[in-house]
Structures are given as structure tokens and as C-alpha cells.
């Protein structure tokens with residue numbers, strides 16, 4: 001058992017796991033809702049839920065990016081080879097890009113849709129369309145294209161998530177360092193080495 005590392009702070013850990021759960025939910029809901037019969041009540045409800053969780057992820061990701069910029073990330077283990085450091089940094093940059101870009105694309109898709117279905121977050125909070133994009137909503141093809149890119153991006157993020165989980169497990173089970181432990185909630189914070 002490796003010694004407990006310096007850990008991420010409670011806010012960073014909270015944002016990480018809430019976002020992770022939300023993204024897994026979004027991918028599952030997104031996959032199901034786009035395959036239900038068009039116009040059904042269930043499809044309508046799942047779209048509203050998808051939009052609600054997706055906008056929540058957008059807000060959380062802005063907060064998270066702000067937190068990350070003001071609270072520097074923990075260093076990677078010294079023993080990590082160069083290629084792995086580059087891969088880790090690249091995948092994290094991709095995640096941030098997707099966490100901001102995907103909700104914005106989804107929001108743009110809804111705004112460009114000629115169907116003009118209002119978005120009501122969690123059934124209570126009306127959410128506006130993106131102003132400039134909604135002016136183009138007469139062109140159904142724009143919504144179709146944005147939706148296709150958004151959907152592809154969502155599935156790509158699912159793939160990246162699998163690689164991310166595999167890498168975390170590899171650190172814990174094979175390399176036996178503290179990379180996973182320091183992002184886990186509910187462990188006692190113990191000062192110590194970073195690897």
C-alpha cells in the first residue's frame with residue numbers, strides 16, 4: 001500500500017466526481033433519447049433532462065476551469081515517462097475542451113432547431129436559446145449538422161472516458177502510485193510525497 005499523497009482539495013474532488021457522474025449520465029441519456037420514437041412523451045422528458053444536466057455541466061466546468069487556474073494541479077509522479085506526461089496533459093486538455101465545447105454545441109443545436117421547443121431546466125428554470133444562433137433557426141440543416149457534431153463529440157468523450165479510467169486504474173494497480181488515491185473522496189488528508 002503506497003503512502004497517502006498530498007491530495008486535491010475538497011472543491012476540486014467534488015467538481016471532478018459530480019462532473020464525471022453527470023457526463024456518464026448525459027452520454028447514456030443522449031444515446032437512448034435519440035433512438036426513441038420521435039415526438040414521444042418519454043423522448044421529450046429525456047431531452048429536457050439531458051439539456052438540464054448538460055447546462056449544469058457547462059456551469060460546473062466554468063467554475064472548475066476557474067478553480068484549476070487559481071489552484072495549480074498536483075505534480076505528476078517523477079517516475080512517469082515523458083510520453084505518458086504528454087498523453088496525460090493532452091487528455092486533460094481534451095476533457096476541458098469537451099466539457100465546455102459539447103454543452104455549447106448542444107445548446108447551439110437546440111437554439112438552431114426550427115422546432116423551437118423551449119428549454120426548462122429541471123422543469124422549473126426557463127433557459128434561453130443562444131441569441132445569434134436562434135436567428136438562423138429557419139435553416140433546419142444547421143441544427144442537423146450541429147446535432148451530428150455534438151453527438152459524435154459525445155461518443156468521442158465516452159471513448160476518452162474509458163481511456164481515462166483505464167489509465168487511473170493502471171496507476172493504482174500496476175504502477176502502485178498515488179495518482180488515483182489523491183482524487184478519491186472520503187480519504188483522510190495526509191501530508192506526504194506526491195508520488
Ligand code: HEM
Nearest residue numbers: 026027030031051054055057102103106107147151154155
Ligand atoms: C458534457 C455535456 C454533454 C454531453 C457529454 C452530451 C452527450 C450527448 C450524446 C452522447 C448524445 C447522443 C449522440 C448519439 O447517440 O447520436 C447527445 C445528443 C444531443 N444532445 Fe447532448 N451532451 C451534452 C450537453 C448537451 C446540452 C447542454 C444540450 C442542450 C442544451 C444538449 C443537447 C443535445 C441534443 C439536442 C442532442 C440530439 C442531437 C441530434 O441527434 O441532433 N446536449 N448528447
